[in-house]
Amino acid sequence: MAADLAATAVAHANIALVKYWGKRDAELVLPWTGSLSMTLDVFSTTTTVDLSSPADEDLVTLDDVAVTGEPRRRVVAFLDLVRERAGRTGKAVVRSRNTVPTGAGLASSSSGFAALALAASTAYGLDLDATALSRLARRGSGSASRSVFGGFALWHAGHDDASSHAEPLPSTGFAPAMVIAMVDTGHKTVSSREAMRRTVETSPLYRPWVDSAAADLEEMRAAVSRGDLEAVGEIAERNALGMHATMLAARPAVRYLSPATVAVLDAVLELRRAGVAAYATMDAGPNVKILCAPADAERVAEAVAPHGTTVVAGIGPAARLVADR
Numbered sequence: 001m002a003a004d005l006a007a008t009a010v011a012h013a014n015i016a017l018v019k020y021w022g023k024r025d026a027e028l029v030l031p032w033t034g035s036l037s038m039t040l041d042v043f044s045t046t047t048t049v050d051l052s053s054p055a056d057e058d059l060v061t062l063d064d065v066a067v068t069g070e071p072r073r074r075v076v077a078f079l080d081l082v083r084e085r086a087g088r089t090g091k092a093v094v095r096s097r098n099t100v101p102t103g104a105g106l107a108s109s110s111s112g113f114a115a116l117a118l119a120a121s122t123a124y125g126l127d128l129d130a131t132a133l134s135r136l137a138r139r140g141s142g143s144a145s146r147s148v149f150g151g152f153a154l155w156h157a158g159h160d161d162a163s164s165h166a167e168p169l170p171s172t173g174f175a176p177a178m179v180i181a182m183v184d185t186g187h188k189t190v191s192s193r194e195a196m197r198r199t200v201e202t203s204p205l206y207r208p209w210v211d212s213a214a215a216d217l218e219e220m221r222a223a224v225s226r227g228d229l230e231a232v233g234e235i236a237e238r239n240a241l242g243m244h245a246t247m248l249a250a251r252p253a254v255r256y257l258s259p260a261t262v263a264v265l266d267a268v269l270e271l272r273r274a275g276v277a278a279y280a281t282m283d284a285g286p287n288v289k290i291l292c293a294p295a296d297a298e299r300v301a302e303a304v305a306p307h308g309t310t311v312v313a314g315i316g317p318a319a320r321l322v323a324d325r
């Protein structure tokens, strides 16, 4: 193994249409439910893992700023996992760049850990196929298991480390737009990790949501494969609102939805009344992602523009290695 190895990988954020919300095994990041997502062609993370200048400890930067505290601990724990598998001990310099606002419920951990999984496993000499890469990325952040793949990806909940991974859905040409309405890109006050733990442990609505998620997943898979935007949108919207209901019922409650979120949801309803097929989904933050036909994206973006900045996204690619920087 070359001693001066470095690898750079790019991965794109994904947005779940059927959500992952709740772990049954926090150590292995095994979820209670399967989930299904669309990888975006915006919001990417580019990460270099460089082993060429051995240091006493891992050095991690994000957009040229040193990463410290809990975010650094998660990266180092992930590198330890890769080193253990590779039988290697050398520390790494990890340089990441995000084109997605970090920690604002815009799926930065999905692109972040997918890029890190690919760059770190390559730099440390592991040769992983896509399934193994998805399993590895999952250990960093559950949603990252899906960003290994482009297009639509289904993360099978599985029952152990081997069976819990994502797979790409066959491409059918179905390519909706997703209008991201960024009503607030500030850092969230409760991390998604803490919010889902609290929800699983204390919310009386959690179990019913898990039960309904199984049906949502099967219906969503079928709706994506037949390219049925209305069905995809309806299932995505009800699944996301249900997820937020579980958090609102947690003790203490977790509420990510802000007045601006609700204003965007109203605008989406208004669009539907006007005959535009537009459907909303929200993650662990106040921002809203609106699924629609590409031909309607500009109209949707205009309708929600009074409430925040908009970005129009389409279907994005799988994680990939790029030439070292």
Ligand code: DP6
Binding pocket: 015, 016, 018, 019, 020, 021, 029, 035, 107, 109, 110, 140, 141, 142, 143, 144, 192, 193, 282, 283, 284
């Ligand atoms: C609401 O993947 O960030 O975006 O596994 O604890 O790192 P950890 O959680 P994370 O949670 C994502 C939750 C979600 C829904 C989803 O992407 O499926």
